[in-house]
Amino acid sequence: MEIFTIITLLLSGFILIILEILVLPGKIFFGTVGALLMLAGIGITFAEFSPWAGVGVLLGSGLTVVTTVAMAYKYGWLDRFIEKEKLQGKVLNKELLSVNISIGSEGKTKSPLRPTGLAEFNGKEIHVESSGMYIDPNTLVEVVSIEENKVIVKPK
Numbered sequence: 001m002e003i004f005t006i007i008t009l010l011l012s013g014f015i016l017i018i019l020e021i022l023v024l025p026g027k028i029f030f031g032t033v034g035a036l037l038m039l040a041g042i043g044i045t046f047a048e049f050s051p052w053a054g055v056g057v058l059l060g061s062g063l064t065v066v067t068t069v070a071m072a073y074k075y076g077w078l079d080r081f082i083e084k085e086k087l088q089g090k091v092l093n094k095e096l097l098s099v100n101i102s103i104g105s106e107g108k109t110k111s112p113l114r115p116t117g118l119a120e121f122n123g124k125e126i127h128v129e130s131s132g133m134y135i136d137p138n139t140l141v142e143v144v145s146i147e148e149n150k151v152i153v154k155p156k
Helices: 002-023 028-048 051-074 093-099
Strands: 106-109 116-121 124-130 140-147 150-155
Touching: 002 028, 002 051, 028 051, 124 140
Parallel strands: 124 150
Antiparallel strands: 106 116, 106 140, 116 124, 140 150
16 A cells, blocks of 8 residues: 555656646646655655665656656757747837836736746737746736836736
8 A cells, every 4th residue: 555655646746746847837836746745755665665765766756857857858848838039129118109008007918928028018019028927928917117128017
């Protein structure tokens, strides 16, 4: 029974950690729960079997997670989450005036903000920057500041 419990905890934790890294970046809940499940499985191995078995499971689990993430980067499994397009140039104040936005204006993201991307205000797309956080596409955002050539937004 202990082996089944250990395997279940390790696999569940592994799946949640990979889900956190590859599918839901920025949502620390799944990664935290996954790490706790894996630590519980490793702890049970130490307690029920031997220190050598615990060390083996610890090293094997860590190596599996690291190898999977490395392969994801190497073979492009993460490409759909990484914005390929480079943003060139800066927003000109004239463009900001033509869009007619100010602090408090509301818009909708057209691309993920990592932390920069596109958002639509008054039917026009402009480059914006989040205050450091990841924001999903099609999220309502609000302008919190306009600094020189940057429009800073936060989720509404």
